[in-house]
Amino acid sequence: MSSGVAAVIELVGEPFYLLCAVNLQFRLRVVMDSLPLAVRALVTLGGVTGWPVLVWLQAEKLVLAEGSKMVMAGLSSSYDQGVLGLVGNLGSLLVRTLFQPLEELAFTLFSRHRVSASDTAAMQQLAVAVRRMVKGMALLGLLVACMGPPFSWLALRLVYGQRWADTQAPQVLALYCAYILLLAVNGEWAGKRV
DSSP states (O other): OHHHHHHHHHHHHHHHHHHHHHTTOHHHHHHHHHHHHHHHHHHHHHTSSSHHHHHHHHHHHHHHHHHHHHHHHHHSOHHHHHHHHHHHHHHHHHHHHHTHHHHHHHHHHHHHOOOOTTOHHHHHHHHHHHHHHHHHHHHHHHHHHHHHHHHHHHHHHHHHOHHHHTSSHHHHHHHHHHHHHHHHHHHHHHHHTO
């Protein structure tokens, strides 16, 4: 029951978040994004025993999920927030289309093939699969890291137009391309931990 009430409270805040986004009120948008999550945590807390642990977990989840937005809203100009938002959206599109299916494949592989340490043949097979996946993801990440920076201006020009191509966004996108290499390898190792 309390989960349903908490979800409704979070949904009520969504129109205010969109209104802030449309009116380019970034600081208020961060508040409107974080406040319903905090209220949801408190409502969920009210319906469950052992609430000090839940409060801590919900607070930690909020800071981890929204902490970068809070820091950006407090320390950066709206121009910098716009550039980072634009690059983050474009970069995450690439990450989701290239790497997410491969991460899901790794997750499925390691979840399905749980082997004991005494089964050396199966362990060898999984080790070969891990090496191939990490090499493949590293190669994709290296390709993006090498080819992304020279073409970042062109990509922004084609997707968002001349206005954004003539800002600092191409330089930020070039750095994001190097970051994608780290995401690629991290995704495979995260899938391996299962």
